[in-house]
Amino acid sequence: MKWKDTTTYSRRDRATKEPTTWSITGKYIRITITKSHINCPGYWVMHCYKLGINTLPIAEDTFAKELVQKRAIETVKAHLKVLSEEIEKLQNDT
Numbered sequence: 001m002k003w004k005d006t007t008t009y010s011r012r013d014r015a016t017k018e019p020t021t022w023s024i025t026g027k028y029i030r031i032t033i034t035k036s037h038i039n040c041p042g043y044w045v046m047h048c049y050k051l052g053i054n055t056l057p058i059a060e061d062t063f064a065k066e067l068v069q070k071r072a073i074e075t076v077k078a079h080l081k082v083l084s085e086e087i088e089k090l091q092n093d094t
Contacts, residue, residue: 001026003069022065024073033072036061046072051079 006023023032032047039045043057046068058075059068 006032022069024069029076031072031076033058033065033068035065035068044068046075048072048076048079051076051083053079 001024003022003024005019005021007017007019007021009017020035021032023030025031029048029050034045034047036042037045037055039055040057042061044059044061044063045055046058047054047056053075056075058071
């Protein structure tokens with residue numbers, strides 16, 4: 001899977017506007033990163049709605065896109081690990 005530019009463009013901006021949003025989508029999950037989000041200027045934020053992650057700042061906007069993409073995936077993995085441990089605990093408590 002590859003990250004794709006998912007920046008929202010108006011018709012006239014597409015040729016001149018620098019991409020600010022990228023997403024990677026699997027069968028069950030979508031991870032999105034945005035540079036200088038309207039609610040968090042100066043930072044990269046990520047979204048993963050399946051996991052309840054919405055506008056989570058993960059780096060200053062001076063960081064390279066590739067580093068932020070890696071950090072977003074690591075963040076999702078960490079959330080999944082916590083969820084998995086919680087499920088295991090629930091299962092063991094029954």
